[in-house]
Amino acid sequence: MTNITHLDDYLEQLLTQYRVDRVHARQVAKHALTLFDALQPKHGWSATDRDLVEAGALLHNVGLTTDPAEHHLVGRDIVLRHSLGDTVTQAILGAIIALHRRKPRFQIEPSVLCLKKRHRRLALQLAAIVRVADGFDYSQTQTTQVQVASQNGRLRLIVSGPHAAVDAERASAKADLWERVIGTRPEIVVQSEGSVVEAVAGEDEPTELLPYWYASGEVSFAELGRVVLRRHLRRLQQTARAVKDDETIEAVHDLRVATRRIRAALRLLAPVVPVKPAKRATEMVRTLACEASAIRDRDVLLSDMTHRNILGLEPIIEAVRAERMAAHAELLAHLSSDQYERELRGLAQLACFSTGWDDRPRVRDQAGSMLYAHYEALRSYDRNGLPEDDASLHAMRIAGKRLRYALELIGDIVGERLNDLLQPLIDFQDHLGALNDISVARGLLAPYTVHHTAVAEYMAEREAEWATLRAELPECWNVLAGADYRHRLLAIIGDL
Numbered sequence: 001m002t003n004i005t006h007l008d009d010y011l012e013q014l015l016t017q018y019r020v021d022r023v024h025a026r027q028v029a030k031h032a033l034t035l036f037d038a039l040q041p042k043h044g045w046s047a048t049d050r051d052l053v054e055a056g057a058l059l060h061n062v063g064l065t066t067d068p069a070e071h072h073l074v075g076r077d078i079v080l081r082h083s084l085g086d087t088v089t090q091a092i093l094g095a096i097i098a099l100h101r102r103k104p105r106f107q108i109e110p111s112v113l114c115l116k117k118r119h120r121r122l123a124l125q126l127a128a129i130v131r132v133a134d135g136f137d138y139s140q141t142q143t144t145q146v147q148v149a150s151q152n153g154r155l156r157l158i159v160s161g162p163h164a165a166v167d168a169e170r171a172s173a174k175a176d177l178w179e180r181v182i183g184t185r186p187e188i189v190v191q192s193e194g195s196v197v198e199a200v201a202g203e204d205e206p207t208e209l210l211p212y213w214y215a216s217g218e219v220s221f222a223e224l225g226r227v228v229l230r231r232h233l234r235r236l237q238q239t240a241r242a243v244k245d246d247e248t249i250e251a252v253h254d255l256r257v258a259t260r261r262i263r264a265a266l267r268l269l270a271p272v273v274p275v276k277p278a279k280r281a282t283e284m285v286r287t288l289a290c291e292a293s294a295i296r297d298r299d300v301l302l303s304d305m306t307h308r309n310i311l312g313l314e315p316i317i318e319a320v321r322a323e324r325m326a327a328h329a330e331l332l333a334h335l336s337s338d339q340y341e342r343e344l345r346g347l348a349q350l351a352c353f354s355t356g357w358d359d360r361p362r363v364r365d366q367a368g369s370m371l372y373a374h375y376e377a378l379r380s381y382d383r384n385g386l387p388e389d390d391a392s393l394h395a396m397r398i399a400g401k402r403l404r405y406a407l408e409l410i411g412d413i414v415g416e417r418l419n420d421l422l423q424p425l426i427d428f429q430d431h432l433g434a435l436n437d438i439s440v441a442r443g444l445l446a447p448y449t450v451h452h453t454a455v456a457e458y459m460a461e462r463e464a465e466w467a468t469l470r471a472e473l474p475e476c477w478n479v480l481a482g483a484d485y486r487h488r489l490l491a492i493i494g495d496l
Contacts, residue, residue: 007051010084011058018078018210019065020058027142029057031133036126038148038155039182043125052089053126056096060130063097065206072101074212076111077227080352081213087353088119094352095123096130104131104177108237110230114348121181128177132186135171139163155186164190215412217364217496222357225269228409229351232262236285237344240335243292246328249299252292259289262347264405271366274356281350284343291331297440298324304441305458312454320444367410368493374403375489382481386473390439397432400425413496420488424479431469431476438466 015022036045036053063075076098084090094111104127106112112120136144136159144161159168168188175185214224236258242251262285266278298320305317334340381387381396404425411418441462448455479485 006085007055010082011055014059014062014078014082018062019206020062021064023142024137024140025058025061027137028060028130028133029054031136031146032057032130034146034148035129035133035157039129043182045122045125049122049126052092053096053129056093056100056126057130057133059093060097060100060134066210066212068206068209072098077230078213080111080226080230081223083354087355088115091115091352092119092123092126096127099124099127099177100130100134104128105238106177107241108234110233110348110351113233113237113344114352116345124177124181128175128181131174131177132171135174136167138167138170144168151187154184157186157188158191159188160191212412217367217413218362220359221361221363221366222269222272222354222359224363224409224412225265225272226351226354226357228265229262229269229347232258232265233348233351236262243328244332244335249296249303252295252299252328252331256289256292256296259285259292260401261405261408263289264402265409267402268370268406268409272358272361274350277346277350277356280343281347284340284347287334288331291327291334294327295324295331297444298327300437301441301444304437304462308458308461310454310458310461312452313458316445316448316452316455319448363410363413364496367406367413367496371403371406371410371489371493374399374406375486378403379481382477386477388470390436393432394436394439397429397436400429400432404429410496414492417488417492421485421492424485428476428480431473435466435469435473438462438469 014020015025032053033050036050039045040050059075059079061071061075062078063071063073066078067074076094079094079097080090084093091111091114095106095109095115098109098111099106106124106127112123115123136146141161141163144159144164144167147158147160149156149158157171159171161167168190172185172188179185213219214227236255239251239255239258242248243255245251263282266273266282270278302317302320302324305313305320378396378399381392381399387393387396404422407414407418407421407425442459445455445459449459
């Protein structure tokens with residue numbers, strides 16, 4: 001991490017452009033520096049680290065004027081958008097901002113995951129300081145003062161002011177990350193001064209919000225892509241952690257969907273994304289998808305078989321359940337491996353750092369042809385009638401998903417009109433998905449069919465369902481193939 005000489009200019013630009021409440025920001029920065037200076041002798045932090053914690057405190061609400069509800073994540077995106085000349089420093093600032101509110105779920109945060117262990121630990125420690133510092137101005141009154149003392153080796157924070165009790169309670173609640181990455185929570189002692197006045201706690205929402213910078217056809221296609229990749233990466237890690245708990249079968253399904261969205265995004269971003277990192281990321285999520293599919297296919301089959309009133313299926317159910325458990329163990333081993341950790345960091349760096357990306361093409365230069373090409377690829381399966389064989393129907397389903405993901409990529413730009421295009425597509429996908437589930441069941445149960453009449457009876461019921469679903473498919477398809485759908489799609493393409 002290099003020394004940043006233009007940090008003051010960088011801060012001034014962002015504080016002004018995003019209309020940050022400087023009074024609150026400076027108060028939080030003041031508290032953060034007080035805490036940093038008290039901890040510095042023990043942790044050996046540098047002067048550059050001190051500048052970083054101050055900058056993170058000043059910018060912690062930089063996203064508030066764009067999206068109050070998600071301003072910690074939008075603020076992170078803002079910092080990663082504006083080049084500081086040092087990617088590691090930007091990521092650390094992004095992490096401080098992303099983790100300053102709500103539960104500090106750093107295990108899923110891209111701006112943390114993209115860092116090596118040494119910088120990751122520093123980012124979490126500085127974020128922990130800013131969390132507590134922000135709590136000390138929870139009343140938004142800038143009246144609470146903090147003095148540092150030490151008692152039996154434990155940090156003692158003596159707070160005073162008319163709203164000290166409110167602010168101290170909030171700061172204590174936000175010391176959760178502190179306890180994990182710095183050490184024992186500080187002891188907070190309240191010494192109120194003067195009369196206590198009712199405080200309006202929390203962050204005031206701005207009356208007029210700034211537009212999302214990426215919700216425009218004029219924005220760089222690469223910048224939009226990095227924002228979308230960060231969203232998908234958070235979701236991937238959320239679902240990966242849920243898979244480890246294995247509390248519901250939907251966790252594996254969600255993981256598989258997350259991998260598909262990342263693969264689709266990388267495919268769509270091919271004109272602007274750096275080739276080698278994107279290839280490694282694609283291979284990473286493809287491996288995860290295959291491992292998740294082995295579990296999900298059996299989950300779907302088990303769920304269906306256990307709800308059928310067919311005698312003699314129990315041994316088959318147990319055999320499939322054993323296969324499922326083995327596949328789940330294999331996925332868990334992969335998620336816990338050093339290889340996955342390295343690959344995850346590479347994906348996070350791709351999502352957070354602009355290095356190697358081509359930031360010149362705009363969304364409007366890429367999205368129109370991208371959308372219609374995917375629509376035409378889907379329509380190409382209708383050759384005066386829809387396919388009959390499983391392989392072609394499965395390929396058509398994939399084509400539909402690719403169109404869906406292409407549409408979702410520009411969702412922030414299109415807005416509510418996106419639903420008119422997505423819902424018919426989702427209905428068609430679901431219909432093809434039901435057909436595919438029966439096709440998968442054929443393959444999974446093929447080894448048991450010869451020796452078990454119960455399996456033959458079960459598959460006879462599924463084949464009858466397949467025939468009904470296939471007969472209903474054209475009606476579902478006609479909505480997508482119709483003139484109204486094409487006109488709505490072309491209208492959106494034209495508006496880009």
